Amino acid sequence: xxxxxxxxxxxxxxxxxxxxxxxxxxxxxxxxxxxxxxxxxxxxxxxxxxxxxxxxxxxxxxxxxxxxxxxxxxxxxxxxxxxxxxxxxxxxxxxxxxxxxxxxxxxxxxxxxxxxxxxxxxxxxxxxxxxxxxxxxxxxxxxxxxxxxxxxxxxxxxxxxxxxxxxxxxxxxxxxxxxxxxxxxxxxxxxxxxxxxxxxxxxxxxxxxxxxxxxxxxxxxxxxxxxxxxxxxxxxxxxxxxxxxxxxxxxxxxxxxxxxxx
Amino acid sequence: xxxxxxxxxxxxxxxxxxxxxxxxxxxxxxxxxxxxxxxxxxxxxxxxxxxxxxxxxxxxxxxxxxxxxxxxxxxxxxxxxxxxxxxxxxxxxxxxxxxxxxxxxxxxxxxxxxxxxxxxxxxxxxxxxxxxxxxxxxxxxxxxxxxxxxxxxxxxxxxxxxxxxxxxxxxxxxxxxxxxxxxxxxxxxxxxxxxxxxxxxxxxxxxxxxxxxxxxxxxxxxxxxxxxxxxxxxxxxxxxxxxxxxxxxxxxxxxxxxxxxxxxxxxxxxxxxxxxxxxxxxxxxxxxxxxxxxxxxxxxxxxxxxxxxxxxxxxxxxxxxxxxxxxxxxxxxx
Amino acid sequence: xxxxxxxxxxxxxxxxxxxxxxxxxxxxxxxxxxxxxxxxxxxxxxxxxxxxxxxxxxxxxxxxxxxxxxxxxxxxxxxxxxxxxxxxxxxxxxxxxxxxxxxxxxxxxxxxxxxxxxxxxxxxxxxxxxxxxxxxxxxxxxxxxxxxxxxxxxxxxxxxxxxxxxxxxxxxxxxxxxxxxxxxxxxxxxxxxxxxxxxxxxxxxxxxxxxxxxxxxxxxxxxxxxxxxxxxxxxxxxxxxxxxxxxxxxxxxxxxxxxxxxxxxxxxxxxxxxxxxxxxxxxxxxxxxxxx
Numbered sequence: 095x096x097x098x099x100x101x102x103x104x105x106x107x108x109x110x111x112x113x114x115x116x117x118x119x120x121x122x123x124x125x126x127x128x129x130x131x132x133x134x135x136x137x138x139x140x141x142x143x144x145x146x147x148x149x150x151x152x153x154x155x156x157x158x159x160x161x162x163x164x165x166x167x168x169x170x171x172x173x174x175x176x177x178x179x180x181x182x183x184x185x186x187x188x189x190x191x192x193x194x195x196x197x198x199x200x201x202x203x204x205x206x207x208x209x210x211x212x213x214x215x216x217x218x219x220x221x222x223x224x225x226x227x228x229x230x231x232x233x234x235x236x237x238x239x240x241x242x243x244x245x246x247x248x249x250x251x252x253x254x255x256x257x258x259x260x261x262x263x264x265x266x267x268x269x270x271x272x273x274x275x276x277x278x279x280x281x282x283x284x285x286x287x288x289x290x291x292x293x294x295x296x297x298x299x300x301x302x303x304x305x306x307x308x309x310x311x312x313x314x315x316x317x318x319x320x321x322x323x324x325x326x327x328x329x330x331x332x333x334x335x336x337x338x339x340x341x342x343x344x345x346x347x348x349x350x351x352x353x354x355x356x
Numbered sequence: 357x358x359x360x361x362x363x364x365x366x367x368x369x370x371x372x373x374x375x376x377x378x379x380x381x382x383x384x385x386x387x388x389x390x391x392x393x394x395x396x397x398x399x400x401x402x403x404x405x406x407x408x409x410x411x412x413x414x415x416x417x418x419x420x421x422x423x424x425x426x427x428x429x430x431x432x433x434x435x436x437x438x439x440x441x442x443x444x445x446x447x448x449x450x451x452x453x454x455x456x457x458x459x460x461x462x463x464x465x466x467x468x469x470x471x472x473x474x475x476x477x478x479x480x481x482x483x484x485x486x487x488x489x490x491x492x493x494x495x496x497x498x499x500x501x502x503x504x505x506x507x508x509x510x511x512x513x514x515x516x517x518x519x520x521x522x523x524x525x526x527x528x529x530x531x532x533x534x535x536x537x538x539x540x541x542x543x544x545x546x547x548x549x550x551x552x553x554x555x556x557x558x559x560x561x562x563x564x565x566x567x568x569x570x571x572x573x574x575x576x577x578x579x580x581x582x583x584x585x586x587x588x589x590x591x592x593x594x595x596x597x598x599x600x601x602x603x604x605x606x607x608x609x610x611x612x613x614x615x616x617x618x619x620x621x622x623x624x625x626x627x628x629x630x631x632x633x634x635x636x637x638x639x640x641x642x643x644x645x646x647x648x649x650x651x652x653x654x655x656x657x658x659x660x661x662x663x664x665x666x667x668x669x670x671x672x673x674x675x676x677x678x679x680x681x682x683x684x685x686x687x688x689x690x
Numbered sequence: 691x692x693x694x695x696x697x698x699x700x701x702x703x704x705x706x707x708x709x710x711x712x713x714x715x716x717x718x719x720x721x722x723x724x725x726x727x728x729x730x731x732x733x734x735x736x737x738x739x740x741x742x743x744x745x746x747x748x749x750x751x752x753x754x755x756x757x758x759x760x761x762x763x764x765x766x767x768x769x770x771x772x773x774x775x776x777x778x779x780x781x782x783x784x785x786x787x788x789x790x791x792x793x794x795x796x797x798x799x800x801x802x803x804x805x806x807x808x809x810x811x812x813x814x815x816x817x818x819x820x821x822x823x824x825x826x827x828x829x830x831x832x833x834x835x836x837x838x839x840x841x842x843x844x845x846x847x848x849x850x851x852x853x854x855x856x857x858x859x860x861x862x863x864x865x866x867x868x869x870x871x872x873x874x875x876x877x878x879x880x881x882x883x884x885x886x887x888x889x890x891x892x893x894x895x896x897x898x899x900x901x902x903x904x905x906x907x908x909x910x911x912x913x914x915x916x917x918x919x920x921x922x923x924x925x926x927x928x929x930x931x932x933x934x935x936x937x938x939x940x941x942x943x944x945x946x947x948x949x950x951x952x953x954x955x956x957x958x959x960x961x962x963x964x965x966x967x968x969x970x971x972x973x974x975x976x977x978x979x980x981x982x
């Protein structure tokens with residue numbers, strides 16, 4: 095799908111035998127997958143299948159759980175980093191966009207300030223440069239009049255625009271991997287496609303690898319390259335989207351598909 | 357922002373009008389003999405001359421609408437009535453006693469805000485630790501302890517007992533009165549003044565400090581769990597910045613409380629000033645209540661109600677400054 | 691149609707209440723608070739049996755004696771048994787506290803429910819009325835009105851509830867507004883069920899939880915306010931035992947006989963703390979989202 099795909103022999107993200115457990119309860123049980131530069135991998139499953147926890151684990155954000163396995167970002171092992179180490183990874187190497195743009199932005203700060211803060215934390219630039227970068231990022235995600243939009247508070251923006259801001263914030267420091275957790279579930283159907291198109295567009299420009307967490311097989315079919323079906327924290331099946339959706343081999347995938355077609 | 361302030365004022369004015377009118381209803385229109393109520397009820401003898409003077413002053417022989425008009429015109433002239441006991445002017449009484457009350461309240465509010473927010477933040481960031489438990493237990497006790505009991509306890513522990521047992525001078529705190537009454541810049545105690553200030557200020561601050569601590573704990577816990585802070589963490593913002601953002605959003609309910617709290621503060625100051633014999637509005641009101649001097653009670657209550665409304669308005673404005681959702685309205689940018 | 695809706699609502703409610711009960715019993719502080727409240731209630735109920743002396747019996751020979759086997763909490767300046775007076779004072783405090791909380795809660799709930807259900811102008815008028823009453827500092831308003839209305843238990847309850855219903859009204863309104871828009875209420879409306887019937891059958895039962903917690907705490911607030919009024923000499927009148935009055939009388943003995951003040955003060959502190967803890971426990975039990 096992207097010209098940049100496969101440009102490097104090292105995958106943008108390589109996860110091996112990822113396990114997450116909370117108080118003896120295994121939520122993610124030995125998932126392995128990799129995402130190439132510029133590629134989109136969809137993690138699909140029902141709610142509670144362990145998709146979101148997997149996404150959080152990629153940023154070291156699993157609070158109160160035990161994480162094991164290997165997470166390599168651009169060949170560099172990040173699993174097992176301490177909190178300070180993870181802080182350097184988050185936002186600059188791996189970034190995340192959450193489900194609900196109503197709540198995922200700070201209501202009392204302008205969106206420009208929120209993006210600029212991320213830039214200033216990861217790159218040694220001054221306030222002015224960071225503010226300019228924020229305006230630039232807002233333009234990249236298609237906000238009208240980015241200079242003016244940067245001065246807006248989240249409540250002054252529509253849901254779709256807020257999610258664009260969340261994407262701009264995540265991409266502000268050019269991360270190699272972007273994890274998007276149900277990025278369109280909270281939006282109107284008409285807006286969903288716009289945000290997904292936006293993700294594909296910026297991905298083509300920047301070569302970011304995208305991990306798209308969703309329960310929606312329509313989203314998978316339209317916007318992902320490969321798919322990993324997760325069931326009870328384990329891999330049910332994986333492969334190219336057309337192959338998996340066209341001829342599902344695992345009964346769980348078949349039932350998911352049947353539910354959509356019914 | 358200007359429009360927002362104007363809207364708040366437009367809401368506050370009719371409320372103030374209605375509240376002041378309600379006081380009129382309670383004091384002059386309730387069934388019973390208003391003259392008897394004004395001289396303190398009970399079976400005090402009232403001479404004909406007294407009765408005539410009171411009726412003339414409050415226009416009690418006229419229809420209630422005229423009484424009501426006279427009530428407002430007295431207020432408009434700044435006439436809060438005169439004491440039944442010694443005919444002293446209530447407006448002057450307020451002017452004379454207000455500074456002592458304001459000085460005490462200033463230090464109490466400052467102390468309760470700093471202490472309450474600090475305790476709340478500590479408890480919220482260390483949920484379920486022993487520090488959190490300590491904050492929970494002490495705030496519950498502080499909420500339950502009657503102001504006057506706490507006042508007497510502190511008087512006993514830091515004043516009476518050290519004196520009776522000959523502890524060093526600096527451990528004996530004065531328990532009555534305002535002392536030298538020497539202040540710089542209106543509020544800064546000079547010389548020995550702070551020794552007279554500290555106990556009543558602590559007593560006055562205790563209840564509200566406890567409420568602020570509990571509010572802050574709840575607000576910061578909620579803010580720390582908020583989605584936008586998870587976003588901030590997910591993009592690598594350091595804990596210091598995440599905490600600052602949590603505190604910023606948590607401050608909104610705390611500031612709102614400070615306005616509501618003025619009411620509790622006024623009530624507590626009546627008790628605190630009585631216990632410590634602090635010559636402010638609170639102890640004057642308590643004395644008037646004890647002597648059933650209704651004109652003083654009515655006058656003081658009027659001042660306190662209007663003062664409370666002004667503070668509430670100021671807090672509403674501050675609330676708008678902290679929360680853009682209120683300040684800039686909902687006009688869409690994109 | 692109507693019966694089936696009603697039963698659906700009832701079974702949907704039964705489980706949350708059971709779960710709230712389980713959470714309440716798991717909260718150690720709340721259970722401790724409840725134990726204190728029950729203890730005070732039992733003492734108040736059986737005051738004639740628990741008190742070992744006549745709380746009103748004056749004996750000048752026994753003035754200001756410290757605690758002893760005959761007088762557990764000592765005697766006051768008039769030689770009255772402080773323990774017996776504290777026991778009977780529990781009756782006064784509970785009567786005022788529960789009476790006030792009941793009256794204020796009823797008024798607040800009616801105002802809140804009517805405002806939420808009728809909406810529009812009715813809502814506007816009722817909420818402005820709430821604002822007007824909120825413009826009065828609670829204790830000062832009570833002091834002012836009691837000063838002209840006279841003293842005694844009934845007046846104190848009346849005045850404290852007159853200025854105490856507003857918080858309940860606001861919370862009840864907010865809770866009822868949420869329920870009003872819920873599916874089962876809309877369904878009942880669409881089915882043509884009458885307004886009063888919906889409010890009492892669906893809105894009230896589903897919006898009562900937040901009010902309960904506030905009402906429990908308010909009992910403690912009312913007890914504190916009564917003691918403050920009595921302390922200032924405008925609440926309960928002698929010789930009826932009231933903790934606030936006892937503390938006020940004992941304050942002049944702080945140097946010579948602090949026990950006259952300390953025992954009623956301690957009883958007051960413990961009782962109010964009990965109600966605050968129960969209120970907190972109910973809050974946490976009924977709204978688990980608030981505490982994560």
